[in-house]
Amino acid sequence: MVANKLLTLVLLRQAPRILLGMKKRGFGVGRWNGFGGKVEPGETIKAAARRELLEESCLVCNDLKEVGLLKFEFLGNPQIWEVHVFTSNNFEGEAKETEEMRPQWFEEKSIPFDQMWPDDILWFPHFLNGKKFSGYIVFEGMDKMVKYDVEEVESI
Numbered sequence: 001m002v003a004n005k006l007l008t009l010v011l012l013r014q015a016p017r018i019l020l021g022m023k024k025r026g027f028g029v030g031r032w033n034g035f036g037g038k039v040e041p042g043e044t045i046k047a048a049a050r051r052e053l054l055e056e057s058c059l060v061c062n063d064l065k066e067v068g069l070l071k072f073e074f075l076g077n078p079q080i081w082e083v084h085v086f087t088s089n090n091f092e093g094e095a096k097e098t099e100e101m102r103p104q105w106f107e108e109k110s111i112p113f114d115q116m117w118p119d120d121i122l123w124f125p126h127f128l129n130g131k132k133f134s135g136y137i138v139f140e141g142m143d144k145m146v147k148y149d150v151e152e153v154e155s156i
């Protein structure tokens with residue numbers, strides 16, 4: 001039994017806009033993503049989210065709130081990806097392009113779902129309504145969801 005792979009995903013908001021990043025290399029390249037990555041040994045999940053946000057966007061956020069928990073299974077890979085989703089509207093600095101990401105603010109009513117991970121359209125409605133959510137999604141490859149179950153929850 002392999003332990004879940006712990007990952008973070010940060011989506012900053014400044015209503016009516018949301019900050020996304022165009023992934024320039026590696027996993028998810030060519031898609032608008034949230035900011036995030038792996039949790040390193042010895043750091044809390046929230047600290048990892050703060051660190052990855054800073055590394056990928058140059059923004060500092062000391063006010064991250066966990067709003068979602070998404071578990072991904074990729075057919076053929078026994079390791080479940082456990083993605084902890086955070087948000088905030090209280091951060092410092094200007095989003096800057098890095099080697100990893102090209103940040104861009106989007107109006108919440110025109111989110112580029114066709115250039116994002118397919119799962120996003122399942123949980124963004126809960127996220128944009130300020131609700132907490134939990135989901136389990138099974139991918140076949142990087143584009144096809146073969147099974148999914150996403151719901152609003154009271155607590156993560």
Ligand SMILES: CSc1nc2ncnc(N)c2[nH]1
Binds near residue numbers: 009028032033034035
């Ligand atoms: C592996 S599934 C996944 N969905 C995502 N949505 C938004 N940003 C990401 N980095 C995402 N990864």
